[in-house]
Amino acid sequence: MSQDANITRRGFLMRAGILLNGLVALALAVPILRYVLASLTRGRNNAYLSWVALGPVADFPQGETRLATFRNPFVTPTDGKTVDTACWVRRVDSDHFQVFAINCAHLGCPVRWFPQSGLFMCPCHGGAYYRDGSRASGPPERGLFEYPYKISNGALTIQAGELPTPGDSTARLQGATPPDQLVAIGPTNHFANLSATSHSNDGCSAATANGCAELLGKRPPCA
């Protein structure tokens, strides 16, 4: 056998070795990527989309805005206190609520409610919002984030398992559409587009959301 042929055979084997390792790397990359991106694909755990109770409706006096806290429905053993979150609950009238995320729509700092002046103020960069959550002044480009809510068995429940951010507000959450009561209240309706883009995972399509809202408090709604 000539030397050339010998080299070709070795060269071929080396190339086969590279190819083999490439295939193995590819095969391993799939589960590794799946692991790394688990928080994106959400795996099989959609627990954080569950509804959480904020307390009996009677705890929230009409016309007032109160701080409420809830525990994220999705808890892992190392979370500590971080799964406890606060939100502002405004009871508009007997069965209309607004549940605002604590996070400023600018960069997520915790906003504080001042009932005397009817404003939410942010301590970080000075964003301010009116009582209905619409933007009053400062750097935020939109109103406060709102969580979808429903009333089941006399308790106010919200769907709030996800950190709302300017690029992906709670409006993108899958869940019941918040009742479309905001048009009547806010001077500017920042939330109209939220209702339009929300989807429902409980049988209430966006089109029937208002119908569901009418049922609130009367019988277990669409759950």
Next chain:
Amino acid sequence: MRLINQIGEWFEHRLQLAAPIREITVGHRIPRNTASWFYVFGSAALTIFMLQLVTGILLALIYVPSGAEAWSSLQNLNHDVALGWFIRALHGWGSNFMVAVVLIHMVQVFLFGAYKFPRELTWIVGVFLLLMTLGMAFSGQVLRFDQDAYWGLGIGASIASRVPIMGPAIVKIMLGGPIIAGATLSRFFALHVFVIPGMLILFVAVHLLMVLKLGINEWPMPGRLVHRATYEKEYRELEKTDGVPFVPNGIWKDMFFAAFILLAIAACAIYFGPFGPSGTPDPTIIQTAPRPDYFFLWLYALLSLLPPAMETPALLIGPVVVIAGLLLLPFLSGEGEKSWLRRPIAVLTILLVAVILGTFTHLAGLAPWSPQMNAWSGDPVPARFLHGTTALQRQGALIFQSKQCRNCHSLGELGGQRGPALDSVAVRLTQDQLIRQVIQGGGNMPAYGKNLSPAETTALVAFLETLHPQGQPAARDASRDQVLRESSPPPTSPDPAQPALSPSTKQP
């Protein structure tokens, strides 16, 4: 002595390191005038990096990267573990010094034209080293896992979410889940302890290797231009004719400065102590005003001062432009003049950037854009503003306090600075303008129309109208005076068809 020699020879026979070590020390020649105090910052950064590695490993002996326990393990380090506070303080101050020294090193290298041919790649690797250093600083702040860290992550997530299309996905990957929680801390721990340091070590090695292979940048002489064709030959010539061995001629200054920097870090650590942790990472505690660490304070100021519409483009495009500019720099001006004496734009750029960053950092310390959340209940209206006022005006002062106006407006230099100080607002705005401003807001002020009754508005404006310096009258609408004078009947011939002026329209 003979035994030591024998052992040394035994190792040398196997390792064969003596020749390469001699080559990079006594055998490595550097141009004479680069054995300068200006050339010590790179080795100082490396020294601090090694301090960070050692103190980081020491902290990892106690620290628990768990959302439930990180904060208390830091308390344990601060208070219970012998000298735990000192190691934490060394690591924290080491981080501050490292960012500062890396930036100074970069400025020096830029002003000395060291990024020019053939050291372009050294500069590019250096840019990545800077980014990694900042990455270490941010992820380190997250590991402190206190209130500031929690809300700082929220700010990071809010910024990341604004990336078009990819934003929400980036947030979820960054947080490791739907919210800031244990998984977030774990992944920042992995980044801070394994991923970024690993890359740093690799990049530092490449950076250093190139410094050895290409030689240290010679002291720039005005008029000595870099030409691709001739530079390397000229440099080797310079090494031969005017070179000195790096060891000991150059290295003693590096060693002195490294020792000085370490001492400075230790002094700061002893004197100022460790950073935090501040409050527990409990998102239900909302009485907090998160602030970033000092090297990100300028960003905090920028995010407050940019017009809202410019913010997202600036946040997303700004860093890309800056990083691309830094990476392209050696290709855009890879030849020519090195001396800062003949590069005025380079010097001005550095001055401009330094002034901008310094101003923003200084402003962030004052944070005039943040409302003072407790001013309305904590800072009373100074008594001198109430002397000789009517009951209505005092009622207005009360409303001024109770409606949180003070959170954004100062009186007597007390109160928020989000809005203008109102000590002399009556000079600037007429009564009508005051009413309009209060009710409709505008110019970054919320509208109070829905939160003030007509009586409250009247009282508030009555008080605001008293806010003018003595001897300087309140602003009046001159045209309105004219209208009133023309419409009011002459006193000699009263017209029964014209009703008397109502008190509300009477001018003082």
